Amino acid sequence: MSDHPPFKIDEEFCVGHGRCYALAPESFQPDEMGHGVVRDYRDGPATREPGVVVNACPESAIELITVGGDAEKGSQS
Ligand code: SF4
Numbered sequence: 001m002s003d004h005p006p007f008k009i010d011e012e013f014c015v016g017h018g019r020c021y022a023l024a025p026e027s028f029q030p031d032e033m034g035h036g037v038v039r040d041y042r043d044g045p046a047t048r049e050p051g052v053v054v055n056a057c058p059e060s061a062i063e064l065i066t067v068g069g070d071a072e073k074g075s076q077s
Contacts, residue, residue, distance in 0.1 A: 013061035
C-alpha cells in the first residue's frame with residue numbers, strides 16, 4: 001500500500017462546491033466552511049475511480065498523486 005493519500009487539494013483554488021466529498025466520501029470530507037479535505041487514507045477503501053473525482057472539481061483544485069509522488073491536476077473542458 002502507498003504511504004501517502006492518493007489526492008491533494010490545492011486550498012488556494014478550492015471554493016467549496018462539494019463535488020469531491022459528494023462523489024467520494026471515502027476519500028474527502030468537508031471542513032467547517034464546506035471546503036474539501038482529503039481524509040486520512042487509512043480510514044477506508046480507496047476511491048474506485050480517482051480520475052473521475054479529479055475531473056469533477058470545477059476549480060481543478062484536486063491533484064492525483066501518482067506512485068512516484070508526482071501530482072496530476074484535473075483539466076477543465
Ligand atoms: S469539488 Fe473542488 S472546489 Fe469543490 S470542495 Fe472539492 S476540491 Fe473544493
